[in-house]
Amino acid sequence: MVTINYSSIPSGPGYWLRWANVWAARRKFLRVDASTRWRQSFKPDGDTRFPDRSAPFSALLGRPPGQGFRFLILADTGEGDRSQYALLPLIRAMRADFAIINGDVAYPAGEFDDFERGFFEPYRNLGMPIWAVPGNHEYYSSYKGREFFDVFCTRGYASLWDRYGLKLVCQPGTYWELKEPGGPNLAVIALDTGQNGDLDGHGLSNPPDTEQLMWLDRRLGLADREEVKVIVLFHIPGLVRQTHDSSTHLEKLHNVLLSHRSVRLIVCGHEHNYQRYAADAFKHYLQVHQGIDALPEHIPEYIVCGGGGAYLQSTDFKKSEFLVKDVFPELDAWWQHVKIGTRIVDAARLSKTLLGAIAGYIEDATRSDSDVAEYLSFLLVFVRNDPATGTTTEVIPVFLNQVEDLFDLPDGSEVRIEFPGTPTDEKKVDICLKKNGVVF
Amino acid sequence: MGLQTSALLVTILALSASLLGISILVQALQEVYKYLTSSKSRAFRSALTDFAGPWVRQLYGRGTMLQLQVRGPMQLWRSRPQGRLLPLSRRELKRALEETSPPWIQRTLHALEIENRLASPTSTGWSPNWHSFVSELERTAAGSPGYSTAQDIIRFLTNWGAIERSSGETEGQRPLLLRSFQPPQALLVAFRQQFLPHIERVEEQYGQFLRNFEHAYRRRNLRQTFLFGLLITLAFNLPLQRLWREAAALSPQQAMELAERAKALYDKAQADPKSAELAREILRSSVVSSGPSSYRPALNELFGQGPWASLRYMLGSLLTALLVSFGAPFWNDAVGTLARLQKRPEQAAAAEEN
Numbered sequence: 060m061v062t063i064n065y066s067s068i069p070s071g072p073g074y075w076l077r078w079a080n081v082w083a084a085r086r087k088f089l090r091v092d093a094s095t096r097w098r099q100s101f102k103p104d105g106d107t108r109f110p111d112r113s114a115p116f117s118a119l120l121g122r123p124p125g126q127g128f129r130f131l132i133l134a135d136t137g138e139g140d141r142s143q144y145a146l147l148p149l150i151r152a153m154r155a156d157f158a159i160i161n162g163d164v165a166y167p168a169g170e171f172d173d174f175e176r177g178f179f180e181p182y183r184n185l186g187m188p189i190w191a192v193p194g195n196h197e198y199y200s201s202y203k204g205r206e207f208f209d210v211f212c213t214r215g216y217a218s219l220w221d222r223y224g225l226k227l228v229c230q231p232g233t234y235w236e237l238k239e240p241g242g243p244n245l246a247v248i249a250l251d252t253g254q255n256g257d258l259d260g261h262g263l264s265n266p267p268d269t270e271q272l273m274w275l276d277r278r279l280g281l282a283d284r285e286e287v288k289v290i291v292l293f294h295i296p297g298l299v300r301q302t303h304d305s306s307t308h309l310e311k312l313h314n315v316l317l318s319h320r321s322v323r324l325i326v327c328g329h330e331h332n333y334q335r336y337a338a339d340a341f342k343h344y345l346q347v348h349q350g351i352d353a354l355p356e357h358i359p360e361y362i363v364c365g366g367g368g369a370y371l372q373s374t375d376f377k378k379s380e381f382l383v384k385d386v387f388p389e390l391d392a393w394w395q396h397v398k399i400g401t402r403i404v405d406a407a408r409l410s411k412t413l414l415g416a417i418a419g420y421i422e423d424a425t426r427s428d429s430d431v432a433e434y435l436s437f438l439l440v441f442v443r444n445d446p447a448t449g450t451t452t453e454v455i456p457v458f459l460n461q462v463e464d465l466f467d468l469p470d471g472s473e474v475r476i477e478f479p480g481t482p483t484d485e486k487k488v489d490i491c492l493k494k495n496g497v498v499f
Numbered sequence: 500m501g502l503q504t505s506a507l508l509v510t511i512l513a514l515s516a517s518l519l520g521i522s523i524l525v526q527a528l529q530e531v532y533k534y535l536t537s538s539k540s541r542a543f544r545s546a547l548t549d550f551a552g553p554w555v556r557q558l559y560g561r562g563t564m565l566q567l568q569v570r571g572p573m574q575l576w577r578s579r580p581q582g583r584l585l586p587l588s589r590r591e592l593k594r595a596l597e598e599t600s601p602p603w604i605q606r607t608l609h610a611l612e613i614e615n616r617l618a619s620p621t622s623t624g625w626s627p628n629w630h631s632f633v634s635e636l637e638r639t640a641a642g643s644p645g646y647s648t649a650q651d652i653i654r655f656l657t658n659w660g661a662i663e664r665s666s667g668e669t670e671g672q673r674p675l676l677l678r679s680f681q682p683p684q685a686l687l688v689a690f691r692q693q694f695l696p697h698i699e700r701v702e703e704q705y706g707q708f709l710r711n712f713e714h715a716y717r718r719r720n721l722r723q724t725f726l727f728g729l730l731i732t733l734a735f736n737l738p739l740q741r742l743w744r745e746a747a748a749l750s751p752q753q754a755m756e757l758a759e760r761a762k763a764l765y766d767k768a769q770a771d772p773k774s775a776e777l778a779r780e781i782l783r784s785s786v787v788s789s790g791p792s793s794y795r796p797a798l799n800e801l802f803g804q805g806p807w808a809s810l811r812y813m814l815g816s817l818l819t820a821l822l823v824s825f826g827a828p829f830w831n832d833a834v835g836t837l838a839r840l841q842k843r844p845e846q847a848a849a850a851e852e853n
Binding site: 214221 | 600601602643645646695
């Protein structure tokens with residue numbers, strides 16, 4: 060077992076036990092969701108380099124895609140505490156060309172200071188461009204998500220990117236596409252699900268996001284015609300914890316996704332663990348909760364991966380309507396990890412009472428905040444472009460407990476978070492990682 | 500009928516004079532409050548952030564824009580960064596925002612502006628300043644802060660044909676060479692468009708921003724006036740019904756005296772709105788001087804006579820505050836007009852007698 064040494068990180072565990080953080084995220088309860096309107100007010104500074112919000116991979120790679128590249132998909136990263144820093148050795152070890160953060164970049168409320176603490180400082184000198192989509196926490200900010208827009212989509216904070224040794228490539232908006240014309244047979248489409256995961260326009264003050272959905276339809280239609288395979292990212296999932304999250308309203312989004320055969324994989328965040336649902340489970344979910352009977356042949360796989368650094372959430376799911384194929388941490392590991400307090404509350408059948416809720420909250424906020432960094436996870440995407448065989452894309456979950464194997468470290472050794480990240484050879488990395496990947 | 504109209508006119512005149520007195524007091528207090536809280540500077544900050552986006556808050560960060568920042572009235576230590584800016588003109592704002600951009604961008608901009616200033620129709624070459632700038636740009640070490648920006652600038656200058664790489668095996672062995680001179684004006688425009696589009700937008704729409712700021716400042720002032728008016732109304736027990744009753748009890752001569760006193764106060768307030776003497780005079784004037792002695796009946800009216808009386812009292816106070824928020828100039832004009840109307844029949848009677 061390898062331990063991660065966080066001694067250089069001042070921010071300790073218990074992020075959500077600090078009153079200031081809870082208070083900063085108060086808009087979760089107090090602010091009515093109108094994110095469709097907020098998002099439509101974000102206008103780029105006339106940057107026409109990426110027409111129709113579609114940028115080539117080469118813009119992030121700084122070179123033509125050539126024979127291939129690799130990138131990371133992280134989510135729910137930005138607490139700026141020890142657990143976030145714990146992933147750094149592994150992130151560096153992946154030697155990715157760029158990274159995508161699938162929401163919740165800056166806890167607790169997406170303010171400028173939160174970005175500095177939860178994004179710039181942890182990823183200082185990472186040496187790769189990072190793009191992102193806003194999560195719910197970015198929309199709790201004073202300017203309703205505009206801070207996110209300013210950081211990632213304008214040059215307003217260019218001096219900050221510069222100071223922290225990060226390469227700024229302005230995104231074309233809060234939702235965007237990466238696709239190389241004439242390049243690899245792959246596109247990544249990232250969507251903005253706003254404050255509450257409502258693209259259908261369910262709330263009184265939140266109209267349907269027709270603009271974003273029409274854009275998605277247009278881009279996917281193009282991908283269908285060009286026979287490009289698409290990975291779709293968005294932050295708030297409808298299918299999660301083996302059931303439907305009834306607070307989300309994503310029916311129109313699911314309809315658009317299903318009407319295009321080019322969609323091969325859906326990746327969400329928001330839930331702080333790793334859940335992978337097979338196409339059958341997702342199909343069943345769509346039939347039961349979205350009322351879609353005439354389903355196409357091609358149903359994409361569905362991954363929820365929000366273990367990018369924030370506190371962990373239980374994988375002991377209460378419902379089992381749609382069974383997960385893979386989960387991390389596994390149930391045994393989760394139960395080993397949770398403290399005796401929660402176990403007693405559970406054994407006494409008090410888990411659904413106020414006492415249970417308080418015990419669970421304190422447990423989450425203390426225990427799962429830093430010491431369980433070993434259960435963090437993210438996705439690594441390998442794109443191999445071979446003129447003879449075409450493009451192969453492998454989406455591989457990376458778990459922090461693989462550090463030992465990846466770095467070839469003896470049992471009991473200690474990894475400092477400043478670890479420069481020169482792991483074992485490529486083959487070793489491949490062997491370690493190719494356990495649970497999605498290949499298309 | 501004539502008598503009734505005259506009585507009503509006297510009451511309205513006295514009421515207007517009372518409201519003018521309260522408005523002057525509110526104005527005096529508001530001036531002090533605005534000074535103590537740097538109200539204009541805060542309104543400017545808020546309007547600028549709404550207009551351009553939260554990134555402009557970098558202007559207010561510690562250690563940035565020290566030459567433009569001013570101290571608030573309670574900030575006594577000269578060394579402490581202050582974080583307050585007075586409203587800036589278009590040019591000042593543009594310059595200030597440019598200073599929030601990365602150092603290499605600032606330096607390139609500066610170098611290009613010098614070239615632009617030096618350029619003349621007969622210029623045939625880059626200045627020595629440009630030569631030394633390019634060689635310094637080239638020496639930026641890989642991995643150092645600002646490296647990626649420097650690389651972006653090199654790419655930009657190469658694309659625009661201002662520099663090129665000489666031939667060689669590796670990038671390190673291929674130093675940057677200056678290409679033949681070209682007028683720097685186009686380069687400067689293109690550079691701004693690529694690296695400072697957010698600042699260009701603010702500059703282009705500065706007129707609109709200024710209108711937004713003025714509107715926001717007026718709204719803030721109006722809000723403050725209403726709140727101060729309400730506070731004074733409650734503190735001195737001046738709901739509208741009480742002001743009306745007291746105004747109705749005055750004789751025409753008393754109403755006229757009150758109006759003249761209020762107008763004299765207004766003239767004094769125009770000369771020095773923050774004077775302590777003025778505040779004392781207002782408090783001594785009959786407009787508000789009866790306040791403290793009548794707290795007991797006020798409390799009785801507010802709490803002791805049932806919910807309708809309380810509601811009536813609160814409504815009266817809100818109406819006074821609302822009328823006060825029309826401002827002292829409005830009530831001064833009203834008092835002047837009403838006083839003239841009041842004097843007219845008297846003058847006519849005097850003329851008849853003569």
